[in-house]
Amino acid sequence: MAKREIKVYSDLSGANAVWADKIRKLREEKNVVMLNLIGSPGCGKTMLLEKTVERLSAKLRFAVLEGDIETTRDAERLDKLGVLVSQLVTKGACHLSAKLVHKAFVDLPLDELDMVIVENVGNLVCPAAMDIGETAKIAVLSVAEGEDKPAKYPRLFREAKGIVITKTDLLPYVSFNMRACLNDIKQINGTIPVIKVSAKDGSGMEDWVKFLTSFSEKPR
Ligand SMILES: Nc1nc2c(ncn2[C@@H]2O[C@H](COP(=O)(O)OP(=O)(O)OP(=O)(O)O)[C@@H](O)[C@H]2O)c(=O)[nH]1
Ligand SMILES: [Mg+2]
Numbered sequence: 001m002a003k004r005e006i007k008v009y010s011d012l013s014g015a016n017a018v019w020a021d022k023i024r025k026l027r028e029e030k031n032v033v034m035l036n037l038i039g040s041p042g043c044g045k046t047m048l049l050e051k052t053v054e055r056l057s058a059k060l061r062f063a064v065l066e067g068d069i070e071t072t073r074d075a076e077r078l079d080k081l082g083v084l085v086s087q088l089v090t091k092g093a094c095h096l097s098a099k100l101v102h103k104a105f106v107d108l109p110l111d112e113l114d115m116v117i118v119e120n121v122g123n124l125v126c127p128a129a130m131d132i133g134e135t136a137k138i139a140v141l142s143v144a145e146g147e148d149k150p151a152k153y154p155r156l157f158r159e160a161k162g163i164v165i166t167k168t169d170l171l172p173y174v175s176f177n178m179r180a181c182l183n184d185i186k187q188i189n190g191t192i193p194v195i196k197v198s199a200k201d202g203s204g205m206e207d208w209v210k211f212l213t214s215f216s217e218k219p220r
Helices: 012-030 045-057 073-079 098-106 154-159 168-173 178-188 205-216
Strands: 033-039 062-068 084-089 115-119 136-142 162-166 194-196
Touching (some): 012 098, 033 205, 045 115, 045 205, 062 073, 062 098, 115 205, 136 154, 154 178, 162 178, 178 194, 194 205
Parallel strands (some): 033 115, 033 136, 062 084, 136 162, 162 194
16 A cells, blocks of 8 residues: 555644734734733633723723633623623633734724733633733632642743732632642742732732733833
8 A cells, every 4th residue: 555645734723923023023013011921711811801900001002802712601701890891702702812812903993002811811821832922921729729730730830920819708618728839830830920819809909900000111
């Protein structure tokens, strides 16, 4: 039997990189910060954004891109608060691709914005590996998930420029060892800022907003 050549397909991330570079270039041209929020399903990303709106609106002009596998529910939550928001629906993919983000990003009124916050699809693994041309990835971890997550899913916590520990109001009811968690984070990403918040009771929200605004003070 004649030997048939096996076709090999790879380097899809190369195609992604082209779109990520387009976003980066446009961001730099328009002087817009883009933050990529990444965390498990239900860790409180959207509620954190809901509670951020009023405080952040007083300081800078921002829009939100909501990433989900299905539904426009998260975008509707922010739209109700008057936020400029679009919904990116991946139809099954576990992370946002740079191509999809680019499509929504170019439609934003970039000349009138200082910051775009992207809520990625709820997932601790895949979005961490995907460049979407962001200024920074921000890891979101709730105390309900357990303190071992940074050690078990280190890529996100290594690549992030900040970590938000959410739902701190639940600390009395869950066995989350904050000291062990912070120790692991230190091993993975020594000097990374860690912000502890409760979107429910409002504690830590000032620190969170200060952290966000610090990005618009740096080169974008
Ligand atoms: N107790 C408490 N509950 C919270 C807090 N933040 C969010 N929640 C609850 O956690 C659940 C999930 O919150 P979301 O904000 O939808 O989480 P998410 O990370 O956006 O979820 P996905 O978009 O599905 O990945 C909701 O029931 C919220 O009410 C908090 O600070 N404290
Ligand atoms: Mg959400």
